[in-house]
Amino acid sequence: MVYQWLNSFISTWLPQSCVLCGLSSHRQALCPDCLQDLPRLSPDLCPRCGLPAGLSNAQDCGHCLQLQPAYHRVYSAFGYAPPVSQLVARLKFRGQIQLARLFGELLAQRLAEHTIQADALLPVPLHPNRLRQRGFNQALEIARPLAQAFGLPLLTGGVHRQRDTEPQSTRAASQRGHNLRDAFRLVQLPAYERIAIVDDVMTSGHTANELAKLLREAGVKEIEVWCVARALPHPH
Numbered sequence: 424m425v426y427q428w429l430n431s432f433i434s435t436w437l438p439q440s441c442v443l444c445g446l447s448s449h450r451q452a453l454c455p456d457c458l459q460d461l462p463r464l465s466p467d468l469c470p471r472c473g474l475p476a477g478l479s480n481a482q483d484c485g486h487c488l489q490l491q492p493a494y495h496r497v498y499s500a501f502g503y504a505p506p507v508s509q510l511v512a513r514l515k516f517r518g519q520i521q522l523a524r525l526f527g528e529l530l531a532q533r534l535a536e537h538t539i540q541a542d543a544l545l546p547v548p549l550h551p552n553r554l555r556q557r558g559f560n561q562a563l564e565i566a567r568p569l570a571q572a573f574g575l576p577l578l579t580g581g582v583h584r585q586r587d588t589e590p591q592s593t594r595a596a597s598q599r600g601h602n603l604r605d606a607f608r609l610v611q612l613p614a615y616e617r618i619a620i621v622d623d624v625m626t627s628g629h630t631a632n633e634l635a636k637l638l639r640e641a642g643v644k645e646i647e648v649w650c651v652a653r654a655l656p657h658p659h
């Protein structure tokens with residue numbers, strides 16, 4: 424079904440040239456060379472947090488064993504590095520909303536390699552101030568093609584973002600957790616036991632963890648995080 428949908432996606436959205444190099448891309452959003460160059464993650468990922476763990480068998484990494492995240496699995500299409508980071512910036516700060524469809528499609532391709540365990544998708548909500556400023560929620564726009572590809576309902580409006588937190592990247596790592604406390608509020612009980620949180624970029628994981636905690640308190644049993652790009656920790 425995913426592949427059927429991908430084909431129909433490609434035939435309905437007809438970019439004339441590659442979004443990265445501008446060369447003719449035979450009606451694909453990315454030409455084969457640029458697609459090949461996107462920063463893919465190594466296969467030794469911790470299944471729980473989605474970070475490279477150097478483990479050959481899919482086991483939780485030391486960090487996750489020590490302090491278990493509230494979510495159960497992370498799937499990301501790419502590492503958060505150029506040119507994916509530049510495309511994310513074009514989507515969020517230059518309003519190139521069509522890139523959300525491209526991201527959704529690429530993430531769907533990645534997810535098709537796995538047995539996903541989700542009955543509904545929850546795009547990370549934006550604070551109303553930021554939504555007004557940007558005009559759209561990039562997580563929701565990325566989740567739309569995913570919902571279509573996997574035939575899953577989109578949960579919108581059930582969770583409110585009640586604090587207009589500063590962008591994570593401008594805060595020191597030690598302050599990030601504190602910055603997000605009580606960032607979300609549940610206004611409607613989720614009617615599903617397995618939910619995938621959808622976001623553009625997963626950085627520290629605090630946002631997904633706060634949301635996952637809230638969902639688990641509300642009785643959700645299985646929580647995945649689907650993100651376009653996973654930021655890797657800086658080497659010390």
Ligand SMILES: [Zn+2]
Nearest residue numbers: 441444454457
């Ligand atoms: Zn290209």
Ligand SMILES: [Zn+2]
Nearest residue numbers: 469472484487
């Ligand atoms: Zn881990």
